[in-house]
Amino acid sequence: MYKINWRPDKTHPMPLHLQIVGYIKEKITSNEWSVGAKLPSQRALAGLFAVNRSTIIAAMDELAAEGIIEGNTGGGTKIINNTWNLMNQTYNWNGYISSGNHQPNQMIVQQINEAESDPGMIRMGSCEPASELIPQEKIQSILKKLSVASQPLGYEEPRGSLFLREEICKYLETIGITANPSSVLITSGALQGLQLISLGLLHPNSTVYLEKPSYLYSLRTFQSFGMQLSGIPSEETGMNIKKLAEKNKNKKGSIVFTIPTFHNPTGTVMPLEKRKELIHFCEKEGLPIIEDDVYREIWFEDPPPPPLKSLDSSGLVLYVGGISKNLSPGLRIGWVVGPEPIITRLSDIKMQSDYGSSSLSQNVAAELFASGLYEAHNHNLRKKVKIRRDTALAALNEYFQKTATWNIPTGGYFIWLKLNRPISMYQLFVKALSRKVLIHPGDLYEYRSNQHIRISYSNASLDDIRQGIRILSELVEEQLT
Template identity: 85%
Template sequence: MFETDWKPDKTYPMPLHLQIIGYIKEKITLNEWPIGTKLPSQRALAELFAVNRSTIVAAMDELAAEGVIQGNTGGGTKVINNTWNLMNQSYNWNSYISSGNHQPNHMIVQQINAAESDPDMIRMGSCEPAAELIPQDKIQKILKKLSVSSQPLGYEEPRGSLFLREEICKYLQTIGIATNPSSVLITSGALQGLQLISLGLLHANSIVYLEKPSYLYSLRTFQSFGMQLSGIPFEATGINIKKLSEKHKSKRGSILFTIPTFHNPTGTVMPLEKRKELIHFCEKEGLPIIEDDVYREIWFENAPPPPLKSLDQNGLVLYVGGISKNLSPGLRIGWIVGSEQVIARLSDIKMQSDYGTSSLSQNVAAELFASGLYQEHNDILRKKVKVRRDTTLIALNKHFNAIATWNIPTGGYFIWLKLNEPISMHQLFVKALNHKVLIHPGDLYEFHSNQHIRISYSNATLAEISQGIKILSELVLEQEIGN
């Protein structure tokens, strides 16, 4: 993945292709593009530098003539020489990079991650709460209290801070989960929980069942460990249990990953009766469940049904939660709830991985729970996020009414927008990015999806939401007319 903020200056007297040649030579000179580096396609470079493809062709031809790059049929174009600085050639890491176990992010995900830091970007794909939604005052209050108490910041025990685990157990009781601190593992965010489960409980040929669509398709967590993702059709009330039954057939080493509450990306909430039905099926089949419940506290009018874990009588459910979505992503506090033997196994893997989540973050989180500030914050957050949702719905009704349909979420951060006509999602993503609007195209969540966009209202301002949806509707219409 090539990332750059540089573009040739069209007001400068030097021809554009010569500026690009100079830039590429500089990258090679600095060993940022060492010998063996495969360059992006001419089309990708044209988009990267915002120039015509003919300009790129001219630059590539000259670099090839100088012996700097070489194009191979079917193999792309690679850097082959550094003739102006032969004494400063770097080691070629390409064979190591390509043979690493962990797969690289989806190309669009890499572009999204790079664009997230652009202060001028309207972020309508982010699931990160805006700065105004993070309780800075409450966190500062806790930090001042901790600084006075001079609490030590050494390593915590393998499962995490006992004080924090006790407070999480009290919180879990309020949503129907009865557990004890020895059955809770503190993680550095919910994503680390999935990574630990992959490393500690599953094998290379495991099958991970999941809803289709699902945000898990945009990650490489399970695939990097050689596991297979098996999508199960989604319906209005959540995962299709009948289809899951047809596909499962008691396959060994399989597990179900599900987001029953404010599903990502559709925002769906699985009703209580279906939760009971799913638990009954999985108990009968001996199919363990990973329940991702990180959006639970972001509800508007009515609290969602209790978690699957609250219905679990046999230790079948691994419950993954955290505070990154509703309180502060930077604290990196998540948790896994499971049987003691599973938590012992996962805590051992975690100690081998990072020797424990930040003690300071754990202390802050524990105080937030113990003081009641966590619940107080959630009450305020729900009202603020509801305003954002309503603003988004007003803008969609104004600009998308004739070209799309959508759900009305009762919580969470997402609206799953379905266009009436299929279009190229990649083209829409690139065009939106060029207009400083960052979206998540549907094919991140379901392969070859060409009618869906995940709209998030968690990060952009109210004005940005209205402006971003207006721009997006114009781009969709432009593309539909072009087709």
């Protein structure tokens, strides 16, 4: 029945599994492969298409997610839909979709993004504050104040609201950074800052050095622009500078990306002496730094060391901050601080991209800073998040004492859990999802990491944190045995 003379093109930018998905859909829509027909085994398809079995599994997952095929235990995989909707499409956009510059998220990241909208899901992977941690009443009061004042909502200047930039400069002064408003760019979240840096300052084939593991591996921000990620092993104190020096020999156009404060996913805090050492090394090598500092205000006992930017006397640090992690992700307010020529360049690109961040959000954020509500909110937030952290640690002590080890974070939202023995992280992810627990497996942050899980305590309720960790322990023990 299945005479397949076609093979996916390994030189084409479209992933192999998506090429196979397109081929199978075409066969079904043309009625060459009929509804109810049984597909060959995964092993047989791998041979027919001349690909790895993992590629076939990814293709089958995609077709199953679209409701085109269905697998039954012992009964093989059958075609259950003739893709009528596909037949009625007026134009096939697949060629355009596959040739766009921006790479798609990994399939597991797409699954995570979809699952996060399920209100019944225990979100143990999210890095955003729960709704009860967002100062809703304070934001509403500011919105009313702005409404009464008839604040104009036109376009802001390229760098963003001057009022907001002035207030951010006052805030930066409290953490040791001296900046003037012309060296600050307002962005639509910190992630846009990274995208603008990629577009405006780096070139294809640039090397981005980053801690290994790092949340940047789960994004396509730099890879979509043709840049290479180069992992530098991490120590308890952060990036191994000796290893960085070994990798950076004779490489031009490189840049360091680091999260020195409450690192995502490990929770590590780089001590002051190592921050000084990193700055000294990068100054000597002429190696610029992107400092991601979005978790700074979420500390529990003692404030973290000052930012790298506060130690920067030569203008080599681009400082990325924002309020999404500690105040409100929905306001979409972030900032980049750097030398004025850099900020001019990035603001020009931002104007070409979206003509400026929301004026309303900028006005709200400026009022939060100017009124002192931002500082007061952070003070209260730390107490509430510490309770969540302690709840997670207690649950881990109860359920994971014999199967894993973990860090005790002094701030931020993450516990980096290390299982005593490796397991299939994707299988754990899928089984947890079926029991309404959403986790971030470690291989999102480090290639082929099969012993780590990032546990977040920022979004789930206290009861859900305990329940989620209990369910997770059951699934881990099930795999281990």
